[in-house]
Amino acid sequence: MIQNGTMNERLKRARISAGYRTASDAINRFGWRGSTYRAHENGQNHFDAQTATNYARAYGVNAGWLLTGDGAMSAKAKLSRRAELVQTNGDCPDCDEKRSNIPVLGVAAAGVWMEDEVRRMTNGNGRTHPFPADPRFPVEAQFDLIVEGTSINRFAQAGDHIRCVDVEAAGIDIEDGDLVIVERTRGNSLKETSARRVRRSGEHYEFWPDSSDPLWQTPVIVKDGHSEENENVRVIGLVIWKFRDACDRDA
CATH class of the missing domain: 2.10.109.10 (Umud Fragment, subunit A)
Incomplete structure (x- = not known):
């Protein structure tokens, strides 16, 4: 069985996988509170399900995997469509x-x-x-x-x-x-x-x-x-x- 690491290790892995080299890059991109995010990524504080969902949407991963390590890491098929909507005009056929x-x-x-x-x-x-x-x-x-x-x-x-x-x-x-x-x-x-x-x-x-x-x-x-x-x-x-x-x- 592949070990998915701790919650903060998964968060760091998700960030790097999404193309953000440093925590500061992600913080600036998404407008997160720097001290809060860094505490989550360095393992100082845990984060809850809602926060996991927000990070998952930003990084294109499954929130469940990010929170517990269960299931597949990637959620790119679903979230890349959402990212494309941000680049077009906000039309959301799945979210009426x-x-x-x-x-x-x-x-x-x-x-x-x-x-x-x-x-x-x-x-x-x-x-x-x-x-x-x-x-x-x-x-x-x-x-x-x-x-x-x-x-x-x-x-x-x-x-x-x-x-x-x-x-x-x-x-x-x-x-x-x-x-x-x-x-x-x-x-x-x-x-x-x-x-x-x-x-x-x-x-x-x-x-x-x-x-x-x-x-x-x-x-x-x-x-x-x-x-x-x-x-x-x-x-x-x-x-x-x-x-x-x-x-x-x-x-």
Whole structure:
């Protein structure tokens, strides 16, 4: 009988099999919490069935094998089809009951400031996307943004959709390493909506671009809800994954 190793060894094997050389590569690709994932892969902490399912979907393996070592490792026939759907337009012939029209609320773009009235007129334009909702969170708390620019190009490229969860509506606590949607307000109405990594440092928070672009290497430093430039700053969403819409790409 072939020994499949321990849970963390199977997780590492699945990652390497999926083409991610390091844990950091996978963490950046899927937007996972770095400390949580590393604790799972190095055997410090075990993970539950739901977490195994999430990892299995990402790596194209069977969740049961990942969790217990039983059965076949590969689930590529099923999951490669799902991956292809992410690359097309979200049509899911096998998942009609799970489809949800998630609202596209606008763009995530560091350095782009708009007045409230302009934001209401341009952001989303009433668009929705049928790609299925993430079952871990309330459907009504989920929304999509479209990435503009290079401020999170380590995680998502311009034109990618990022699926987000309203942290207030879903009761989510933000942790170090999370990729979040940050809204900054200048004056009474000028706003910027961007995606940034959270770091806690003493009594303040730092919101960093996740970028290789030299233009985006400076954090927004926030204490008591205000930046050093006296902007009002609040976290409005947690980024849970990304996908590419072929309709947007071909437009």
